[in-house]
Amino acid sequence: MTLTSDRSRDEGAFGFVAIAGRPNVGKSSLVNRYIGRKISITSRRPQTTRNRLLGILTTDDAQIVFVDTPGIHAAGGRELNRVINRTAVTSLDGVDLILMMITATGWHRDDSLVYEKAVAAGAPIILAVNKSDQLARRDAILPLLESVSRDRDFLDIVPLSVKSGYNMEHLREVIVSRLPKGPPGFPAEQVTDRSQRFLASELVREKLFWHFGQELPYVSAVEITKFDQDESGMLRVEAVIWVEKAGQKAIIIGRDGAGLKRVGQRAREQMERLFQAKVYLGLWVKVRKGWTDNAAMLKSLGYGEW
Template sequence: MPATDQSVPAEPAKDPRCGFVAIVGRPNVGKSTLLNHILGQKLSITSRKPQTTRHQVHGIKTVDGVQAIYVDTPGIHVEEPKALNRYMNRAATSALAGVDLVIFVVDRTFWNDGDENVLQQVARVTCPVILAVNKVDQIETKSDLLPHLEALSKRHDFAEIIPLSALKMTNVDRLEACVASYLPAGPFHYPDDQWTTRSGRFLAAEMVREKVMRQLGAELPYSVTVQIEQFKDSGRSLHIHALIIVERDGQKKIIIGDKGARLRQIGQQAREDMERLFERKVMLNLWIKVRKGWSDDDRALRSLGFDS
């Protein structure tokens, strides 16, 4: 289970290094996949749909006297049509304040207005910025990569430019070594066996939402959020009650599916992920509730755990 007790710091090695590393980029460039593979744990949920990540998620990796505290962020995007979108942008840009290092993730040889928007945010920081060019294994014409890297190097004074594949773990070790070299000397902030600051309740809610996003079409997932109403640990098992919140009656019917088939599939897949993470049997119960307009209502967002 994710550890959240910060009262017993790890005994760091001689001359330890410790610092905060923000992972930023436009939506769907692979930020969460990168963090999960660095940690060797599934912390941030993933899907092929943009803006899957909605909150800052802290992942901690402590190895050989180095503790890197990674901050996964929602994709920074230009359009802000709803309160939820504005919240995600604030969550992403606020992560840049006070960190020791930034990893700016981009997608292969693509560069668009979304990347340019993120670069404008990144250009304001005073700490080093590493540019991580992700998904290079998917570049069809490999000879395009080097000229693209050279063009990127002229856009900003990046500390390093590292081509990698988060999914294939190509060059991720090089990125981690680079991160370690830029972190400041100092004691660890967390015990060396703690890998996130997020609670089990948060992770359980995210796992349910991930399965909803992967099951449904392009538009519906953005009208869905998940609240954990019960998270009871009996020692050998966890009893979790999760409420799936949508905005319209029609969306509720879609998630339930024919005779409840889709909802059962969502629950089964989420429960299997939870049992792997929490390392115990999980009794998961799902309900669905319609809450009209929640994604564009600041008060509703706050009541659902979205910080202002």
């Protein structure tokens, strides 16, 4: 058998890679950067991601299916938190690889919890140390790389900056080298498993994170009540923002409706970019007391479901 004939029968790599990490290390940002589109919302606050979401990266040599997960953290309190944490942990089951993310600032206590869950899930683990752009000097990361690998079992360790793009291609190649060979599982043009409807609701939720104070985004959920495309190609989207209290509703709506208008405007712009269509967006704010602790309501809003 010659090398050439071997190579001509070479198959690409295909597999599922779950991204595990405590909240805010840059998991969703990584998926968006690889896919080249905002399919997973991000913010400076923890727990922005609530659902499992696939980001599918197809290249000549491979198809990598990233499983974006909510951050794993020491959960407690409301049912919503428990559901989110459960989703994060069960998303690690049955994947080919786990990409664990930490940041260059050091190993945190919740990182140990994440590592423990990743080991329990059973797939080999690659460690990415993100936000290396925040270090004054690139080699300042070396002591951390050295210390995290002591007593822990990583296939590879890759310093990274999703923000600057540093080592993104290198990490992709490392992942590809560790994935099984096989034909792609999804059409090359498919970038996510989520519907446009879901992505629309997430973009509205992202703007709540961007525009409102500490608490509000955590007691808000977005339900799409209409999603139609008319003959002209215009998308008509209507959505309800659920909150827990009348006061929260007043805050979102804002003076003369200015708050809601701002959220609507920004969300609409991003929908137009993502869906490549003109969008009409109607938003309403409604109060349902205790929805974050109501299992039935959480289910009807799609939490804890794949």
